Amino acid sequence: MTDVEIHCNEEKGKKFIKSIERKHFLFSFITSYTETSEIPGITVAGADPDFIKFTPPADAEFIHYGYCKSIDIIPMTPDGKPTPALLTRASLKTANIPQVVINAGCKISPKLPYLETSLPFGKNISTEPGLEQSSVTHAIDYGKIVGKTLASCTNCLVIGESIPGGTTTALAVMKGLGIDARVSSSMPKNPQSLKNEVVEKALRRSDSKEPYDVIANVGDPMIPFVAGMLSTASEITNVILAGGTQMAAVLALAKTTGYDENRVAIGTTSYITGDSNANLLEVIESISDIPVLSVNPQLADSKFDGLRAYSEGFVKEGAGAGGSMIASLLKTGANSKKLLNIIEDEYTRITT
Amino acid sequence: MTDVEIHCNEEKGKKFIKSIERKHFLFSFITSYTETSEIPGITVAGADPDFIKFTPPADAEFIHYGYCKSIDIIPMTPDGKPTPALLTRASLKTANIPQVVINAGCKISPKLPYLETSLPFGKNISTEPGLEQSSVTHAIDYGKIVGKTLASCTNCLVIGESIPGGTTTALAVMKGLGIDARVSSSMPKNPQSLKNEVVEKALRRSDSKEPYDVIANVGDPMIPFVAGMLSTASEITNVILAGGTQMAAVLALAKTTGYDENRVAIGTTSYITGDSNANLLEVIESISDIPVLSVNPQLADSKFDGLRAYSEGFVKEGAGAGGSMIASLLKTGANSKKLLNIIEDEYTRITT
Numbered sequence: 001m002t003d004v005e006i007h008c009n010e011e012k013g014k015k016f017i018k019s020i021e022r023k024h025f026l027f028s029f030i031t032s033y034t035e036t037s038e039i040p041g042i043t044v045a046g047a048d049p050d051f052i053k054f055t056p057p058a059d060a061e062f063i064h065y066g067y068c069k070s071i072d073i074i075p076m077t078p079d080g081k082p083t084p085a086l087l088t089r090a091s092l093k094t095a096n097i098p099q100v101v102i103n104a105g106c107k108i109s110p111k112l113p114y115l116e117t118s119l120p121f122g123k124n125i126s127t128e129p130g131l132e133q134s135s136v137t138h139a140i141d142y143g144k145i146v147g148k149t150l151a152s153c154t155n156c157l158v159i160g161e162s163i164p165g166g167t168t169t170a171l172a173v174m175k176g177l178g179i180d181a182r183v184s185s186s187m188p189k190n191p192q193s194l195k196n197e198v199v200e201k202a203l204r205r206s207d208s209k210e211p212y213d214v215i216a217n218v219g220d221p222m223i224p225f226v227a228g229m230l231s232t233a234s235e236i237t238n239v240i241l242a243g244g245t246q247m248a249a250v251l252a253l254a255k256t257t258g259y260d261e262n263r264v265a266i267g268t269t270s271y272i273t274g275d276s277n278a279n280l281l282e283v284i285e286s287i288s289d290i291p292v293l294s295v296n297p298q299l300a301d302s303k304f305d306g307l308r309a310y311s312e313g314f315v316k317e318g319a320g321a322g323g324s325m326i327a328s329l330l331k332t333g334a335n336s337k338k339l340l341n342i343i344e345d346e347y348t349r350i351t352t
Numbered sequence: 353m354t355d356v357e358i359h360c361n362e363e364k365g366k367k368f369i370k371s372i373e374r375k376h377f378l379f380s381f382i383t384s385y386t387e388t389s390e391i392p393g394i395t396v397a398g399a400d401p402d403f404i405k406f407t408p409p410a411d412a413e414f415i416h417y418g419y420c421k422s423i424d425i426i427p428m429t430p431d432g433k434p435t436p437a438l439l440t441r442a443s444l445k446t447a448n449i450p451q452v453v454i455n456a457g458c459k460i461s462p463k464l465p466y467l468e469t470s471l472p473f474g475k476n477i478s479t480e481p482g483l484e485q486s487s488v489t490h491a492i493d494y495g496k497i498v499g500k501t502l503a504s505c506t507n508c509l510v511i512g513e514s515i516p517g518g519t520t521t522a523l524a525v526m527k528g529l530g531i532d533a534r535v536s537s538s539m540p541k542n543p544q545s546l547k548n549e550v551v552e553k554a555l556r557r558s559d560s561k562e563p564y565d566v567i568a569n570v571g572d573p574m575i576p577f578v579a580g581m582l583s584t585a586s587e588i589t590n591v592i593l594a595g596g597t598q599m600a601a602v603l604a605l606a607k608t609t610g611y612d613e614n615r616v617a618i619g620t621t622s623y624i625t626g627d628s629n630a631n632l633l634e635v636i637e638s639i640s641d642i643p644v645l646s647v648n649p650q651l652a653d654s655k656f657d658g659l660r661a662y663s664e665g666f667v668k669e670g671a672g673a674g675g676s677m678i679a680s681l682l683k684t685g686a687n688s689k690k691l692l693n694i695i696e697d698e699y700t701r702i703t704t
Contacts, residue, residue, distance in 0.1 A: 064497075098504035103468070113498045115466040116455070145416075146465045152450035153505035170437060341411060 003336040004326050005294045007273055007281050013291030016265045017330060020238050023155035025327045027092055027099040028062060028146075028229070029160040029320060031056035031114075032222035033107045034122030034130060037165025037320070038313035039198060041191055056162040057110035059319045060101040061086040063092065066349070070194045074350055081309045082350065087297060088160065090346040091328035091339065095160075095191035102146060104139065105221030107247075117142045122220040125172060125202040136212050139221050140257055143228020151233035158267070158327050159229060160242040160320015163222045172199040172218035174283070177211060177252050181245065181283045192277070211256040217251035219253075222246065227253040234260040241265070242323020244272040244280050244316075251287045261290055267323030270296040271316040295325045298340045304347055353363060353458065355688035356678050357646045359633050360626055361387035362677050365643030368617045369682060372590050375507035377679045379444055379451040380498075380581070381415060381514040381672060383408035383466075384574035385459045386482060387473035389517025391550060393543055403427075408514040409462035411437040411671045412453040415444065418701070426702055433661045436673035440512065442698040443673075443680035443691065449510075454498065457573030458492065469494045470523045474572040477524060477554040488564050492609055495580020503585035510619070510679050511581060512594040512672015515574045522601035524551040524570035526635070529563060529604050533597065533635045544629070563608040571605075574598065579605040586612040592645070593617070596624040596668075596673020597634050603639045613642055619675030622648040625669040647677045650692045656699055 006013030037043045037052050051071065058068040058075045062085045068074055075083040092099055101110055105119040110199050119139055122130045131139075151157050163169075174181040182192070202218040215224050226241070233239050241247035247266055272280055273294040284292055300311040310316065325339060358365030377595040389395045389404050404424065410427045414437045420426055427435040444451055444642050453462055457471040471491055474482045483491075503509050515521075526533040534544070556572040567576050578593070582628040585591050593599035601619055624632055636644055652663040662668065677691060 024505075096504075098501045100464075100501060109468070109470070111470075113467050113469050113494050113501075115455075116461070116467050117465050118461070119465075142465050149450045149452060149465075152448075153376075 003295060004329060005270065007292040007294060008285050009289055009291045012262065013053050013265065013293060016238065016291055020156040021330050022333065025097045025156045025158060025331050026150055026154035027158045027160065027302055027320065027324060028098050028102055028150055029099060030102045030104050030159065030222050030226060031060050031106050031110060032104045032161065032163040032220060034163060034165050034169050034220035035124040036122065036126065036168050036198065038124060039126060040279055041194055042168055043164045052164045053107040055164050056106050057108050058160040058336040059083055059131035060110040061112060063089045063099060064112050070108055079317065080308055082321060084321035085315060086346055087343055088319045088324040091324040094342045095331040097327055097331060100104060100150065104225040115146060117225065119221045119225065122169065125169060125218045126198045129205065130169060131216050131221060133212065135215050135221065136215050136224050139224035140228035143225040145232035146234045147229030147231065148236065151236035156238040156327065157233050158238060158240045158242050158323045159226055159321065160308050161222050161226065161246060163220055166220060166222060167245045167283040168195045168198055169218060169220040170223065170246040171195060173214055173223055173249040174252055175199055176203055176214035177242050178209065178296045179252055179283060179286060181248060182278050211253055213254060219245065223249050226250045227257045230254050230259045230264065234263045238263045240267040240323045240327060242284050242320035243267050248283045248287065249281060249324045251284065251313050255287065261288055264290050266290065266292040266293055267326040268292065269322040271311060272293045272322065275316065284342055293326050295322060295329065295336060297325055297343065298336050302340065302344060304344060306351065307344065307347055355647060356681060359638050359644040359646060361641055361643045364580045364614065364646060365617065368590065368643055371542050371680050372508040372686065374459065375528055376392065377449045377508045377510060377683050378502055378506035379449050379512065379676060379679065380453045380454055380502055381412055381443065381451060382511065382574050382578060383412050383458050383462060384456045384515040384572060385515065386404045386515060386517050386521050386572040387476040388474065388478065388520050388550065390476060391478060392504050393546055394520055395516045396548070404516045404580030405459040407516050408458050408462050411435055411514040412462040413464060415441045415671070416464050422460055435671060436669060437671035438698055438702070439673035439695055440671045442675040442695045443676040446694045447680040447683040449679060449683060451656060452502065456577040465616060467498060469577065469578065470681065471573045474521065477521060477570045481557065481569045482521060483568045483573065485564065485568050487573065488567050488576050490578035492580035495577040498586045499583065499585035500588065503588035506589060507587050508590040508592060508679065510580055510592045510594050510672065510675045512675055513574050513578065513598060514671050515572055518543050518554065518572060518574060518585050519597050520523060520547045521570060521572040522575065522598040523547055524554050525566060525575055525601040526604055527551055528555055528566035528570050530561065531604055531635060533640060534630050541643055547608045562692045563605055567605060575601050575605055578602045579609045582606050582616065583609040586615045589615065591616045592619040592679060594672035597630065600632060600635045607639065614639055616642050618642065618644040619678040620644065621669050621674040622646045627668065645678050647674060647681065647688060649677055649695065650688050654692065654696060656696060659696065659699055
């Protein structure tokens, strides 16, 4: 029917899709920050090291306005590949899917109305614990409140995120919880050895396997906040966790906070599910019996270099792009060829 | 059918009720502030002058948690009559209506997740302009964004507010726009002469009848923000403006920002529509051809002094109480006698 592929639990995936096709969707976008992103070489989010902290608000502004307010340019890789927020915006706009921005520990607040959670940003886990214990509880509690409210207003809550350096904290959280994950990255040459080094160093600080301790030691504010959201939201409605590695870390914590396995799916791009350097599907299967949905945005067929690059290992996913594309296709019934045209129009608009 | 009475345009009122009965409701609660509330004797919101700025966040916290976090007590009049947020909470809870708190210029932020708008609080209009021109535009623009998002998620958006001193700024705005309004108040002896004095003094600063100038000179942040919300929300869904005088001021400004008259109703208590010292129905009719819905919460029949006092001229309305009760009755199909029992249970809970 649609260009959405189902992995892991196929039967649950079919049922999940059936229950949300042509229904109401709501996109929530968690903007957050960890100083782990300031380790040189660890992330490509933001063209310039000084700009990293502007990436989450700039992504949020781009999705909403179609341009950024906190910075003059659109977040890009140093060689000009635009943020995946481009895919998110095009997908949500064409399907008329409303969006809510949530500030869960940014250094810079976005210049639009957003849900404030009063969470501090995360610290650099290579040198100190990422979060205070009280922030972990606060994040989960506030996530539960927000998840309940938003879920009460839709048939499918899509949760995306923007947190530079977030794959490293996600990797650390999973390793800390005993899950063997290899992570995807927005860089074609995934700086795996640097990430592993940071993760090992951070994990050496504590022996505790208690989930809240692990999050406090090596996590970021996004993970416990979204785990809290998932916990209450999945009791009420369907939830798409839009992302790869980072949403796997959320699921790993959510085993502790609780959630309804029958109303959750991971939604991502085929660049992630097909990434031979990562093992997302295995990781998800080891954590939870839920379906993983993927979409192939056909960017390899694009007439634009900047978009083809996504399919060549750049960017791949982020800013809830995969989940938004899936939501868009399922809401409108369009195919991914048509969505590609809309994405190309958006690309043309921002590059001319 | 229900215990909801229709005033002004009866036919539109019937149609409005029919289109939202048993449907999905979403309650939005605008917390705001004007230093006008610091003029001695002008408001009874907050038991103590130093506590006035805590009233809006405390109301929001009470509606959500059932207790306050920013202060140790529940907002009450000096002689112990509880905030109308009690009625709001009981009504929303029993009908399972989700709620979103919006901070539109508070001095103190509520201790729960809330939509942040980055608006400054209003100044004391007796001594200086209430808002900068840029804040008026900002409030309307952000109100439009929030209104669009929330309206996209419900069949009926209920908008309530908590802004101490807000009836005085509302009166000033209406007078400034050429509308002859007499205002209700949360005090039995409405300090009308003091309010009029403040209004006259504030209006003497400027001759402009241009709506944005009037708001900047004598308004507060809530009025332009809610006018912006109404403008976009009424294009998408039904809107109940939950309140009396202050929502009349919103409507007066909304003539400029634009809205769909066929999808808006005022929702308030019969204590307001029946208040012989005020003239709400005349005022609304002079501004717009929309229905006014009222509910009689039967508090005169309550077994508790503190609740009977509401019907004797104390409190009367506030914190979106009237609109919330109406939404609750229309969503559940309950009658106001049943709602009174629920309100009494809530009253018992907080007083024992």
